[in-house]
Amino acid sequence: MTGFGSVPDRLARNTYALDDGQSHIEVHQEVARATGTGKLLVRICPAHVYTEEADGTITAAYAACLECGTCLAVAAPGSLMWHYPRGGFGVAYREG
């Protein structure tokens, strides 16, 4: 933790054009669990998009996604569906 707030606090300062109701992320729970990808996603995503729920399922808060592609790059085959949001939607960096 730095003096700059929690990750959600920091993301709240970013600009997003939210694509309501159209998630660009889908976790395939059985594969994610069997391969350990689920837990990996939770820690490797810099935006804390993934959360492990009490029952072990992995949820994805797609609205926070910074669209780096890290999750897809490390996910075991078949554990994750991830693509860029529709054109014009998602994060909009003002600095970069």
Place this chain on the structure above:
Amino acid sequence: MPPGLALGRHRVVGGAARDGRVEMSQEVDFDVIVVGGGVAGAVCAYRLAEAGHEVVLIERGAEPGSKNLSGGVFYCRVMEQVFPGFVDEAPVERRVTRNVLSFLNASSHVNIDYWDARLAEPVNAVTVLRARLDAWLASRCEAAGVMVMPGVRVDELIVEGEQCVGVRAGDDELRAHVVVEADGVNSFLAQNAGIRAKEPPKHLAVGVKSVIGLPRTVIEDRFHVIGSDGVAYAFVGDCTQAVAGGGFLYTNLESVSVGVVLRLDDLATKGLTASDVHDHFLAHPAVAPLIDGGELLEYGCHLTIEDGPTMVAHDLTRPGLVLIGDAAGFTLNTGLTIRGMDLAAGSAIAAADAIGAALAAGDYSQQAMDAYPAALAATFVGADMKTYARAPAFLEVPRMYRDYGLLLADVFHGIYDLDLTPRRHLLGTATRAFKGSGLKLRHVVRDGWAAVRAL
């Protein structure tokens, strides 16, 4: 339908095949479609439009630059070839005249601090913020006659037989003689078309970055810079908690860009949380005072390339298709510098010139496209990709991320810590520090030799 796409309809009749081949009888919407409005795409589109060709630049972000993030040191001499006066006209932040290489340990650091007035005459490197730079590049494209189409995500390449003939976005199709893929490090279009395989995590790294606002006067005082001069720090060692990678801190006009770059395979196996490594770095006693009192303006992340030389060895062309910039693998990470933007521009220039020749000849065959990699080999891009081919392997040495920083600090500790024990000559101090470090002489010799050959 994506918003901008319908505007794109202005059919120009396709290049008639000179030697009786009929493959190009299809009408085209543009001479060239460039996918991706980053440095690579914008430079390529601009150069082709300047040469009189009909070009569309398609960008998925609502504004060009809104999806892009780099550390921010642009070795910008190459831009003068395309935009004379670039440093004065483009929205650049500071001119880098001071470079600091910092070996970071948990409670010590050793810096090599290099300032040189020659770095500003002519300007060699500037800091940039991509949301601003890329928007400017797109506006220059527009002024040169490029149809800039933001807010449109290209979903796939249209390939007929072996020939790439256009792109599909939603239900819409656009056709051109040549498609330029400048869609960045993830390069999904090439992957989905089977042109490239998914990159192994070892070839990639995630950059996690904060832009911290500070008043201009504070930046000048804190970093000993005046006017538009700036500093670039590269950190190795404890900045990444022993994950292969490094840290950076670059001064902008009224902010600093600060963050870490973490190799994906190592981050995955070390069991650390990406944001924690970033936070650890910003809280480090060597870094925290540099950003103290600042205001977080933006927190972001982006993938970058660790092993560019291996990636660019894959195909760069298909009939009617060229890959440039990060999509092709043109990034060099030497541990001391990350260079991607200058190589993006360099590859874009070579591609634009080859495409210009192809359009003049009406020949979009594999052979015609291969003029691009051939030309590239003769430029600084091709030369540097070769020169630094060994850098990725060198950076795999784990001693880089811990032992050498500690050894250096121990040597200096031996010099400056006058604890009333009898002094030794420097050689003795160094030998003692070395013996205490647990490093093996043969490793140091091997690593030193590898370093001078790789970097």
